[in-house]
């Protein structure tokens with residue numbers, strides 16, 4: 001098996017050591033990734049810093065054309081990258097799986113390319129002219145998780161390049177292969193050093209920690225857990241790095257008594273189970289009014305029971321395995337505990353290997369671990385309520401504040417409840433439906449800053465005001 005290469009300064013960069021990346025569906029080796037040292041990271045940062053002056057001095061139109069070429073390259077290799085994502089991440093090719101992820105990555109790349117941040121004239125009169133410019137930062141360090149390896153890489157890389165920055169990206173050791181391949185492909189249309197990738201197993205060297213502290217990296221864009229994000233924030237203080245932190249969520253959905261249970265079942269299911277629940281902005285707790293509780297549970301079970309679960313490379317599979325053993329054990333622990341506290345409506349027992357069937361457990365409350373902790377897996381706790389005020393209070397009773405949803409036949413009434421939810425995105429009759437033209441980020445400990453749209457793009461720049 002030929003190991004994948006890192007790309008540093010436009011060229012393949014080999015390492016003495018490699019580590020195995022496992023296919024979660026089979027436990028077999030999906031590929032080998034370079035196990036880089038801190039010296040390799042330094043080489044990547046040096047290359048990115050050297051590429052910055054020429055890259056950042058291009059006109060806006062030139063940067064846009066370069067990002068168009070990146071988008072075209074990504075789209076041209078979508079199927080190849082989808083196959084790698086499935087092999088290393090486990091998600092199926094079909095459904096909301098790897099082909100969908102590559103489609104979304106292409107859509108995000110295209111939209112981000114189309115954005116710009118024009119000069120703002122703040123004043124132009126006898127007293128003088130005052131212009132607000134957006135200047136690129138320099139080298140951006142991107143640290144990504146294992147749940148959507150290509151899509152999240154695109155979320156980080158495209159706005160950085162579009163605004164004139166250069167990049168060093170470090171994927172999760174659990175899913176590095178698709179990023180290694182993607183960066184190699186994108187280097188076919190980018191000048192050397194503009195986009196570099198380094199990988200390690202987090203044991204030989206913790207590249208993420210070193211990036212957060214690195215003197216020559218000006219910004220970290222991080223997507224991952226709260227615990228790691230807090231470490232990034234602490235390390236970044238020394239060099240006053242810019243930060244975008246997209247971290248854990250424990251999103252609540254609130255179902256009002258006026259819903260049609262059969263009509264919302266599919267949306268509820270995919271709001272919670274997209275990518276097997278391994279999605280930051282998936283619904284992780286469902287509060288259902290007592291009047292419709294049993295009917296909603298029945299409709300959800302009826303829908304969920306028919307979802308084919310299997311090896312990601314099987315064209316028939318719609319949900320795959322959990323991505324890794326640690327995550328599997330966490331889900332198994334939370335579900336085993338919830339079985340003692342509530343009623344299992346569907347699933348509830350671990351399957352073979354890393355497979356865990358879609359699991360619905362009713363009769364739970366805040367304070368139960370499956371409700372309070374981010375399960376990040378295919379198990380949804382259902383909580384019955386009678387007083388809407390109690391449901392809103394319970395939904396907000398979390399250190400996280402990424403997303404939330406309200407399900408109702410009365411859209412206006414549901415919209416009026418949105419300001420009551422302490423979270424960065426509120427969806428009505430859907431959940432997790434992020435899009436590239438809407439800023440996305442967390443309130444409370446779910447993060448700092450936003451991604452997407454003009455506001456997300458601006459996070460890759462400093463403001464410079466010119467007075468004349």
Ligand code: NAD
Nearest residue numbers: 144145146171172208209224225228231246247248249280
């Ligand atoms: P993680 O925090 O374990 O790892 C994320 C990345 O940080 C990996 O690349 C890892 O190698 C790196 N890392 C490890 N130690 C580090 C350190 N000391 N300093 C800097 N980087 C370090 O997260 P994960 O398990 O890969 O991903 C799952 C988590 O990500 C979940 O909590 C989920 O909610 C969150 N997530 C959030 C969003 C969002 O947009 N808010 C999106 C996807 C995932």
